[in-house]
Ligand code: ADP
């Protein structure tokens with residue numbers, strides 16, 4: 001049996017169904033990310049697992065035990081929130097050791113555990129400082145150390161990096177991933193950021209309106225979205241109604257499906273390419289936006305506007321108004337039908 005199992009979990013606030021029959025298994029030692037837009041129920045699911053919220057229906061199993069009605073304090077779960085929520089009147093060391101002190105662990109053992117946790121989150125030398133003198137990233141490291149020092153069964157991280165600036169955030173993503181691997185700690189991570197989910201996760205659970213729309217490895221979720229929602233949330237797919245794509249390509253596509261194409265799979269050239277395994281479409285450049293190491297072009301083809309990512313090379317930059325050819329490998333054109341996903345979800 002899975003280490004954590006949500007069985008038909010429903011959570012309602014009044015008439016608002018926030019979790020709609022969640023079935024979710026999490027394997028021991030995995031880092032699983034709940035990914036989805038704001039308000040789709042990610043935090044609520046985490047809070048139900050932590051015991052901070054009672055489920056309306058269903059069962060939660062943790063390590064072979066039904067914990068559905070077990071009080072939060074007896075679940076042995078570590079949790080880190082977006083707000084650092086440290087004790088302002090305690091030093092780094094005291095904050096980290098607080099849980100162990102509550103457990104009445106002898107002082108020298110506490111010192112030992114705290115020292116190791118401080119090393120793990122790379123805060124050596126800061127032990128005697130107060131939270132107010134630390135940066136946001138450092139405070140979040142303290143919160144992380146405080147939640148792992150008690151050796152919890154599960155570590156829950158609810159958007160812990162959302163308030164931290166981009167560069168530090170990347171460093172902390174890597175550190176969390178490394179700590180997870182060093183400790184083999186089963187971890188549930190919540191984010192609304194697809195890039196963060198891709199970097200961090202063994203498994204992504206894509207949430208949509210209180211339901212899990214898709215589960216899988218980052219690569220499988222990225223390359224095989226099961227619905228138009230998944231395709232718009234991960235991978236920034238172009239999405240074209242089947243009938244319109246049929247008209248552009250001359251091939252048969254069912255109008256009930258949506259053709260989804262990732263922007264980086266399309267190649268742009270000034271000369272007409274000849275590739276029998278790709279569709280060739282003629283379009284006009286509308287504009288482009290730099291996005292890291294790629295330029296994202298907006299290109300009008302008949303009635304359809306495509307976005308296409310091209311590597312940022314100076315000899316290869318196209319201007320608005322230019323006529324270009326788009327070469328789209330046929331195997332990169334996915335046909336998605338929402339009907340199947342939503343029929344299966346019921
Ligand atoms: P997410 O973490 O994905 O942004 P939440 O789980 O926080 O979403 O919230 C999901 C929905 O549940 C939202 O519509 C929110 O307003 C509602 N909700 C969350 N907590 C409460 C509460 N204590 N009382 C009433 N509604 C709540």
Ligand code: MG
Pocket residue numbers: 042043044158
């Ligand atoms: Mg939330």
